[in-house]
Amino acid sequence: MQIHDTERELHRFQVRVGVAAAVVLTCFGLLLGRFIYLQVVQYEIYHAKAEDNRISIVPIAPNRGNIVDRNGAVLARNYSAYTLELAPGKVPDVEQTISELEKIIDIRPQDRTRFRRLMIEAKGAETLPIRTRLSDEEVARFAANRFRFPGVDIRARLFRDYPNGDFASHVLGYIGRINDRDLEKIAADGLDANYKGTDHLGKTGIEQSYERDLHGVTGYEQVEVDAAGRGVRTLSRTAPTSGNSLGLTIDIQLQGIAETAFGARRGAMVAIEPSTGAVLAFVSKPGFDPNLFVDGIDSASWAELNNSPDRPLNNRALTGMYPPGSTFKPYMAIAALELGKRTATQTIQDPGYFMFGGRRFRDSKPTGHGTVDLYKSIVVSSDTYYYQLANDMGIDAIAGYMKNFGFGARTGIDLEGEAIGVLPSPEWKMKRYRKPEQQKWYAGETISIGIGQGYNSYTPIQLATAMATLANNGAMYKPHLVRYIENVKTGERRYIEPELLRSVQIKPEHIDLVKRAMVGVNKEGTGARVFAGAEYTSGGKTGTAQVIGIKQNEKYVESKVAERFRDHSLFIAFAPADSPKLALAVLVENGGFGARSAAPIARAVLDYYLLGKKPPPPVKSAGDDTAEEGSD
DSSP states (O other): OOOOOHHHHHHHHHHHHHHHHHHHHHHHHHHHHHHHIIIIITHHHHHHHHHHHHEEEEEEOOOOOOEEOTTOOEEEEEEEEEEEEEOGGGOSOHHHHHHHHTTTSOOOHHHHHHHHHHHHHOTTOSOEEEEOSOOHHHHHHHHHHGGGOTTEEEEEEEEEEOTTTTTTHHHHOOEEEOOHHHHHHHHHTTOTGGGTTOOEEEOSHHHHHTHHHHHOBOEEEEEEEOTTSOEEEEEEEEOOBOOOEEEESOOHHHHHHHHHHHTTOOEEEEEEOTTTOBEEEEEEESOOOGGGGTSOOOHHHHHHHHHOTTOTTSOHHHHOOBOOGGGGHHHHHHHHHHTTSOOSSOOEEEOSEEEETTEEEEOSSTTOOEEEOHHHHHHTTOHHHHHHHHHHHOHHHHHHHHGGGTTTSOOOOSSTTOOOOBOOOHHHHHHHOOSHHHHSOOHHHHHHHTTTOTTOBBOHHHHHHHHHHHHTTTEEEOOBSEEEEEOTTTOOEEEOOOOEEEEOOOOHHHHHHHHHHHHHHHHHSTTTTTTTTOSSOOEEEEEEEOSSOOOTTOOOOGGGSOGGGSOEEEEEEEESSSSOSEEEEEEETTOOSHHHHHHHHHHHHHHHHHHOOOOOOOOOOOSOSSSSTTOO
């Protein structure tokens, strides 16, 4: 018979119960401690996380400011449309989701291609559009199937619209979707918060230069969301502030006259108000339709623009550099008078060439112009006169004086990317070339500089600014495209005041002589035929700039030269002559003699601006505007 020690067993049982109770109490203690820690100590943190899951802070992009011309005509505006958007981070299988969406929404192959590109370029974006500008029917179809597509929603967005198409496209520029490089710049400028919810910004033109004014201030909404991340109700709202509107100095009607006058030809024209620097027309042909870039340009359109030999995306007026040809001569004449190298009555004999170092520098008129004084040298555009003058002045004097008119320097116009041009000098050549034999300046190189050839290379905006300075008797104003910035909330306009850059000191009798000679160009000289019958008096100067060099014993025959290697056509002008209201520079690429292609465009612009006359449809002209074929 087994005898149990009941007291011992009871003790063991009590110990076990005690240990078990201690373990249980310890566990409950730990749970209670954790509960207190989470609910009391960490309350603020977890409450915020819970609120974050329940409440979403949604940025509200502001309305972009409108752009109007000097008369209030709308050049850039906004309109609202529905967009189908995907949040890549909330969609398990993007491609599969898009395939399912295709069954209810018309999604084209180019939409898919653009979406893939956006996923690469806009990695930080919360949502990306797969289809823009949905119809009401498409919106209704998606709304009925919305529950099937977590991470997909419809948003109302503002789209940019350029009602004039390609007119003034290089002035306005275009907006494009923000990419990684843009995000880096935004971060560097400390503007991250203000660009939350913004998908586009200005890429070129005024849209780029005045981005901060046009963009506005981003607003925010506190939105309660469901488990799928969709908004249930709005808890609070801070309204965005729309961007400021811009009033330009451009006259879109004048701009249209100029662009139409170019027809299908390539080139540029800039027209400036001499007394203020206001740019009334700014043409670069061909242009492009900025509306193509609003949704993200498709690959076919981009290839067409980017690969075109006409380079429609290049802003020729701002970045194109061309020899000025004989439009350089009036400034050479002023330099000669001011530096004492010529007088008004001093003459030379022009046999049709100038000899230097055994080389014959030919005149555009092979038989020469006979006895030529300074007035006649401009009217008939004597090359020989300016060959000899350049030799007498020397390159240092030429380069030193031409700086006064802004040659070889940026004008400071309110567009980004302006080219600096080339004002040749020995110092420039030293910097330009590496080899010692290339760095040396040779006296023979100076000769061609006098007629605007050689290393001379300037932008149309520089030529127009120089013309405006001459027309304004030496007062140079900074060219500008924005007339005022209008505060969208108060309606207050901040006008851009004219900025005097410098006053070139020129004796009145010298500037009067050169301006009188330029009037002679349009009355009796190389521009006479184009300006025949004009109801106003204007001054002008034709120019023809070589694109390719011609050997010494060869004669340039335009019909035997490929079109893109033919001479450029140039014309500068101001009017009315006694009190200039407009100064301009026209360049037609490969247009031949200045009086043939460029001068008629100038006449059309001046006729409209001064008289309100609209020109007839452009017709192809033949020959030159003087009796001597080949004069410029």
